Amino acid sequence: xxxxxxxxxxxxxxxxxxxxxxxxxxxxxxxxxxxxxxxxxxxxxxxxxxxxxxxxxxxxxxxxxxxxxxxxxxxxxxxxxxxxxxxxxxxxxxxxxxxxxxxxxxxxxxxxxxxxxxxxxxxxxxxxxxxxxxxxxxxxxxxxxxxxxxxxxxxxxxxxxxxxxxxxxxxxxxxxxxxxxxxxxxxxxxxxxxxxxxxxxxxxxxxxxxxxxxxxxxxxxxxxxxxxxxxxxxxxxxxxxx
Numbered sequence: 419x420x421x422x423x424x425x426x427x428x429x430x431x432x433x434x435x436x437x438x439x440x441x442x443x444x445x446x447x448x449x450x451x452x453x454x455x456x457x458x459x460x461x462x463x464x465x466x467x468x469x470x471x472x473x474x475x476x477x478x479x480x481x482x483x484x485x486x487x488x489x490x491x492x493x494x495x496x497x498x499x500x501x502x503x504x505x506x507x508x509x510x511x512x513x514x515x516x517x518x519x520x521x522x523x524x525x526x527x528x529x530x531x532x533x534x535x536x537x538x539x540x541x542x543x544x545x546x547x548x549x550x551x552x553x554x555x556x557x558x559x560x561x562x563x564x565x566x567x568x569x570x571x572x573x574x575x576x577x578x579x580x581x582x583x584x585x586x587x588x589x590x591x592x593x594x595x596x597x598x599x600x601x602x603x604x605x606x607x608x609x610x611x612x613x614x615x616x617x618x619x620x621x622x623x624x625x626x627x628x629x630x631x632x633x634x635x636x637x638x639x640x641x642x643x644x645x646x647x648x649x650x651x652x653x654x655x656x657x658x659x660x
Contacts, residue, residue: 420533421445421463425455425478426470426497431518435468435497438522439529452476459489466532468516468525471498471508479508486511493532497525530651534563540586540654541565545575545602546618547594551639555589558643564650572597572605579610586654589637592619592629603630614653618646 422444424435432448439446447462449455451473458464467485471478482494493513496505505515514528542564544555549570556566567582569575571594579585588606592599603615617626618637626636635649 419443419445420465420536421447422529423447423449423455423458423462423464423467423492425449425452425467425473425481427451427473428470431470434522435525438526442526444529452478452481455481456485459485459492464489464492465536466513466529467492467494468497468529469494469509469512471496471500471505482509482512493536495525495528495532530655531563533655541567541582541584542587542589542650543567543569543575543578543582543585544589545569545572545594545599546589546591547571548591551591554643555646559647559650562647571595572599572602575602576605576609579606579613585610585613587614587616587650589616589618590633592617592621592626600630603633607632616646616649616653 422439424432424446426432427450436446436448447458447464449458452475469478469482495514495516496509496512497516497518498505499518502515502517513532516525516528542559544552544566546552547570552568556568559566567578567585569578573596590599590602599617606613606615614634616635616637617630617633618639619626620639622638623636635653637646637649
């Protein structure tokens with residue numbers, strides 16, 4: 419499970435972050451200042467730290483320089499009221515920066531991007547006969563930190579799976595030449611049972627579920643691309659947070 423340490427002197431901010439992260443399945447620790455955070459880091463394993471800058475006794479910028487000497491494996495997102503460009507000047511080399519006026523959705527996305535970078539690497543195989551669709555998936559998902567491999571039909575897809583042991587998920591079209599998604603899905607589940615299959619088609623989800631009731635997830639290509647990322651996250655990371 420990904421463990422996040424919130425370091426902020428404002429209780430209402432800590433409570434707000436804590437509620438959001440617990441709801442997303444993260445394990446959360448809290449510290450009101452640098453001294454508490456240091457004690458936690460010396461006793462607990464922490465993956466990601468949300469670090470405020472303006473705090474009593476020791477500023478977050480000072481604490482960052484100290485903790486990176488002794489806890490360099492911890493990824494730090496600076497979270498402050500200062501604009502991001504000013505944060506970058508005050509705290510150099512953090513994994514990311516967040517202006518508290520930007521909204522919690524952006525903070526959550528930054529956290530998930532870092533989570534992907536530190537989680538066991540799993541590639542995504544896209545099996546779709548349309549080059550345009552594969553290109554859209556590749557560009558969008560690469561921006562979200564995923565490694566994408568493409569196959570234009572089922573035969574090519576099965577060959578890729580046999581040669582790449584780090585593939586954790588397949589995005590599978592249904593209507594394709596040579597082999598349909600039905601046949602490919604059956605082969606994947608038989609030969610690579612640990613690989614998740616997300617069916618992605620022009621058919622609506624109800625019809626997809628009717629046609630392939632044992633797929634792991636479903637995506638209608640008319641849906642927002644953000645929905646695709648959420649479904650992928652659920653399949654690849656939900657278990658590690660449970």
